[in-house]
Amino acid sequence: VFTVVIPPPNITGELHMGHALNNTIQDIIVRFKRMQGHKVLWQPGTDHAGIATQNKVEQALAAEGLTRHDLGREKFVERCWAWRERYGREIVEQLRLLGCSCDWERERFTMDEGLSRAVRTAFKAYYDAGMIYRGARMVNWCPRCHTSISDLEVEYEEQASHLWHIRYPLADGSGGLVVATTRPETMLGDTAVAVHPEDERYRPFVGKEAELPLTGRTLPVIADEQVDPAFGTGAVKVTPAHDPNDYETAARHGLVSRVVIDFEGRMTPEAGADYAGLTTLECRERVVADLEKLGLLVKTEDYSHAVGTCYRCHQTVEPLVSEQWWMDMSPLKEPAIRVVESGEVSFIPERWTRVYLDWMANLKDWNIGRQLWWGHRMPLWHCDSCGNIVVEVETPERCPRCGGGLRQEEDVLDTWFSSALWPLSTLGWPDDEAELQKLYPTAVLSTAPDIIYLWVARMIMSGMHLRAEKPFSHVYLHATVLAQDGRRMSKSLGTGVDPREVIGEYGTDALRFTLVILTGQGQSVRLWEDRFTVGRNFANKVWNAARFLALNLAGSPLADAAPFVASLPDDRELFLEDRWLISSLGRLSAAVTEALESYRFNEAARLVYDGFWHDYCDWYLELIKPRLYGEDKKARETALAVALHGMRLLLKLLHPLMPFITEELYHRLFPNAPADLMVSPWEEGGDWPGYAGDEVNVERLKELIEAVRNVRGEMGVPPGAKVRLLVKTADADLAALVRTQAGYFANLAGVEEIEAGPEVRKPKGAAVAVAGRVELYLPLTGVVDFAAERERVRKELAKVRERLAKVEKKLADAQFRQKAPAGVVRGEEEKRERLAAELAALERHLAQIEDML
Ligand SMILES: [Zn+2]
Ligand SMILES: [Zn+2]
Structure with a gap:
């Protein structure tokens, strides 16, 4: 079975151009393979999208003046399910509108029963292998979503800010150092000042004590190789609790950590009575003002730098030390590298292979716990009586060690934990071995390049670890769709083009065809609404050509008998233009097949476009007009038969790209066709006879005719003359x-x-x-x-x-x-x-x- 799993769209999702492109590509692949005679499964489904959905539901609650805490966990999760029932269908309806020929009766959801079982089974397997542990580490904390997020979920935004230069006097009164910082509020949590050991300017200061302004505390001046002497003044403040680099510096030097920002993004009592309870931004203003009063603010520079924000709510992320659940990724690394290096899994375009391998080489442990309520709650229970931890697929009744009561872990799993299992969990794992044997591994995954790490790599790791088999053979990474001015297409930026509007205005086929013909392998493409006229004009051309044939068929014996023309007319009855068309369409078909096999979708679209528009419509249909309108019945029937054959082949070649119009025209022209076009056999051109000499002759005649037309045009000869x-x-x-x-x-x-x-x-x-x-x-x-x-x-x-x-x-x-x-x-x-x-x-x-x- 040729299996493809859909990248499950979020239930919060709305169809955007990236979806439209990616799902068109997948639909082209599965329609093509289906016509080629493969048994095909296109597995659809949706993702519960932990943070994103929780945010939406919280927004809805906020409109009622409520928070999730007012409802409590159970009621809140009920609201999430209700939200999913109500809005989670929308994205699926939009995929249907796009013509996606998924196996819809197999639709899955990352939190349905089977998939939840897969999540628990995987978690237990990792836990039993000793790969899941709890530890206090620096994490990215979103104070709005109130959860940690992984490094991959932090988006960096360039923000205009300042670099504040602050004077820290030496405790012995012998002078002072100036430190530069973009976050003055964090100075309240400083526990050292660091300089580079080779920095001559500061050598005398190392080992001395500095006074930390506003606090009355003193700090050691330390020397550390990691300090960049070129940044700011070359002396930096060290805030172990609120900066990932300082966290490591503190570990190297045995410094204490002072937590001055809490999980709500507010200052803690540790920050001092004057600042406790302020938000970080309020505190920043207060600290700067206080330093100014004391004459310790040396200067303020304009400074633009990248600020980490939450990829779901865009709130500035706070680096905080927190107790979290982690997954040790080292046992997963080697097999996932090997399977790509050996070519068993290949990336298209090829350059993504390097991107993948480079990232795998530096793989870090994964923070898998989220302090959210919507998602897969970890199948992990604490026994408060004896301290035992129990991890089971089925919910345990009591502690197996002491018989005490159990309390389930509050954390849910990162959404990507269940997404990482998608090809396994939707195809039978862990319960249906027979199904899995049939369907796994899948053939190809088509997705956006920005989720190689978040998703593609994790599917490969899960597949190799849990099943000892790759999840797919090919990974096709599609082009990025940009707005006309080259910016990211986004609804919030106002740069998006809504695929549903394009469908309303130009039709689904026009949307699909335009997307595919304009987007090359892995490049980015700029799109705006007018561009969809390409697809619409082509659809009209195809429609008109078919109508022309239908009109000429009326009254012909071909119309009365079985209009499904079984075989080409006898060789001896063919005219030069017939042989030319048959021969060139045979070659066209082979070329389109080859382009589709190699994932060169835009080339396939271009070939069909040129073949249909130029060869078939502009030349062939024009060349046979004298026969169609002439007295010679036999010659007329031959021309019609060849034209019908050509049309049938072209409709087939075009079908994966434009499924609606081709299916409709196929039934109108061939009412006795044995099956729908979408399940008709693909024709690779091998059965079409070649007439190389005739092709050359017609090409020469075309060249001369075009030369005459050019002269007529240039010289202004009236068209009728x-x-x-x-x-x-x-x-x-x-x-x-x-x-x-x-x-x-x-x-x-x-x-x-x-x-x-x-x-x-x-x-x-x-x-x-x-x-x-x-x-x-x-x-x-x-x-x-x-x-x-x-x-x-x-x-x-x-x-x-x-x-x-x-x-x-x-x-x-x-x-x-x-x-x-x-x-x-x-x-x-x-x-x-x-x-x-x-x-x-x-x-x-x-x-x-x-x-x-
Ligand atoms: Zn957030
Ligand atoms: Zn116990």
Whole structure:
């Protein structure tokens, strides 16, 4: 089974362009594989999104004037479930609107029963392996969400602030040091001043005591290698309880820690009577004012720096020391590195492999506990009688050691703990081995690059540890969607384009197609609403082509019998353009297949677009019009049959990209088709006969027809006017081809009479076009202003001369001839020859025009 698990959207989520792109890509993959005959599972579901959902529910409560504490844990969690029932469906409805062909009856939720069991089983496995422990460490604390968050959940925002220079007098009265800080309020928790051991300026101070202003305390001056002598004054304050680096400095020097900020983000009594109870910002103002009064504020500089904020509520994060549950990641590291290094799991685009491996090399322990109420409560119980800790999958009744009562741990698990199990838990783990055998590992994961660490890496680690098997073979990391000005697309910035509005205005197919054709592998793409006209215009083109066929089918035997054309008409009945179309569509199909197999979705879209719009609509349907409107019944049926075959193939190739319009048109054109298009067999082009010679011939004719059209356009020949065409060529085959296919020129270039051969001479008053070594003459006396034509040729001459000069310069460059590959040099030489020939022809033509005037 070809399995894909959806990255579960948050139940707080709304479909944004990133979702639209990622889910379109997954839908393309699964539709393509389904048509190729694979058994396909696209596993859908949603994520409970701990912090995000808790925030939403708290906001709703705040509107009623309540906090979660007013409700208590149980009632609050009930409200979260109710919220999920009410709003958690929205994102799923939006995915359906986008046409996602998930196996919807298998939809899962990270907190449903089976997944909760998986979470408990995994937790117990890690705990029993000794990998889960409790410890006091510096964590990122969000005072708003009232929980710790992991390093990966901190977002850094550049903020304009100040750097305050504060004087700390020496206790012995022999002077003082100036320290620079962005957070003066934390000085109340300082327990040392540090300088670099090699910093000459401060050498005499090391080992002395400094007075900490505003507190009456004294601090040791210490020397530490980690101090950057270039930052600020080169002397820094050390606040072990509120700065991660200082925390480590304190550990190296055995310094005490003073907690002056509490979990609410307020100053503690430890900060002193004047400051206790203030918020950190209030305290900052007060401290700065007090220092100023004492004359200890040396200067205040403007300073912009990155401030860590909570990724869910954007409150400034406080580094605080706190008792937390941790997971030792070291046993998970090696297998998760090996499976990527060996290529068993590959990243697309390839450059993400390095990003992943670099991060894994520096893997730190994971703070898995969250002080939230919404989420998976840890399956861990404390016995207050004997101090025992019990970890079980099933809730235990009493302490197995002393028989005492048990109290479940208050912390819930980080949301990503359950997300990390997603490919396992949705596919049968830990209870359904048979199911798991069938469905796991999955084939490919498509996701956003910004969650490689948070999610992708953790799924690989969980899969390797709990199942000894990778969760997926390929990881496709899709492009980032940006706003028109290159900024992040975001609703709060007002830069977002809402996919639902695009669907309303342009249609789902247009949204999907535009997203895919514009986004290359792993690059970022700028999007704005107008760009979706690309998809809409294409959808219209496809619709009109199908309608044209349907109109012509009416009254044809093909319409009465089974309009599902089983096989191509006999070879002998085919016209040149039929063979050209069949041959080029066969190649197109192979190329589209190859592009989809290699995750080059934009290339697949571009190929189908060009094949449909240009080859099929602009050329083939135009070339067969004389047959469709002509008297020859047999020729008409053949043209229709080939056109239908072409349309069927193109609808198939387009289906994964534009599922709605293709399915609809397929049923209208082929009412007797044995199955829906979405489950019809993919055609890889192998069964389509190739006619290489005919393809070349039609391409040459197209080139000449385009040359005639260009001249007509440039010379202002009225569209309805019929012209005579003379083709001068030494190529006898080409001359014969032009003569036998005179109908093409009549039909597509308004040419009523044609002559071709080496002996052709330019008549008086004829315009000239040059296509390679072929010259085309259009006698235009009486239709065209020759003085204007002279101008045109002069301009053309100047252009060709310029191009020729460039090529000659390049070829004269010894460096280029030495370094460029032989093929490139040969290509340039051929170009020179061609341009020289064009130049000569144009010069002759100019001379002739001047003759005529
Ligand atoms: Zn927060
Ligand atoms: Zn006990």
